[in-house]
Amino acid sequence: MREAAYINRSLTYLEQVVVATCDKKREHVPYRQCKLTNILKNSIGGNCKTILIANIYPETPYLDETISTLRFASRMRNVTNEASVNMALDQPLLIKKLEREIIDLKQELAMHDVLASKGAQDSKDEPLSSGEAYNMQTQAESFLDGDLEDIDSLTSIR
Numbered sequence: 621m622r623e624a625a626y627i628n629r630s631l632t633y634l635e636q637v638v639v640a641t642c643d644k645k646r647e648h649v650p651y652r653q654c655k656l657t658n659i660l661k662n663s664i665g666g667n668c669k670t671i672l673i674a675n676i677y678p679e680t681p682y683l684d685e686t687i688s689t690l691r692f693a694s695r696m697r698n699v700t701n702e703a704s705v706n707m708a709l710d711q712p713l714l715i716k717k718l719e720r721e722i723i724d725l726k727q728e729l730a731m732h733d734v735l736a737s738k739g740a741q742d743s744k745d746e747p748l749s750s751g752e753a754y755n756m757q758t759q760a761e762s763f764l765d766g767d768l769e770d771i772d773s774l775t776s777i778r
């Protein structure tokens with residue numbers, strides 16, 4: 621009897637969590653009322669696909685439990701989950717990536733400041749013509765090959 625009472629209490633708390641999850645106006649969902657709801661926190665209204673299997677016994681002596689189980693299952697249908705892929709992030713790798721991005725952005729800002737100080741006009745609304753794009757590409761390739769010392773003639777950071 622004691623074990624059945626504990627099971628029923630856990631199921632009552634589970635039902636309270638389900639009702640709170642389905643209610644969009646409610647801010648707090650009582651996941652920490654018992655171990656069962658705390659363990660199922662990510663499965664109920666969380667980031668996963670959840671399946672409920674309701675076991676019923678269609679005999680007359682068990683009709684009350686069957687109806688109760690079916691009502692609980694119908695309330696569980698109202699819970700909506702948005703499943704998405706969990707990405708495990710490697711913290712040191714993420715830090716290195718973000719540091720590299722910061723360096724790249726600082727270099728881009730410095731380049732923009734240099735071009736702005738030289739009076740270069742970078743119109744972001746107008747795309748480059750094919751001739752301008754070709755000239756800039758050939759100058760950049762010449763610089764990378766070592767044929768040019770400096771690229772002063774570039775007028776756009778695009």
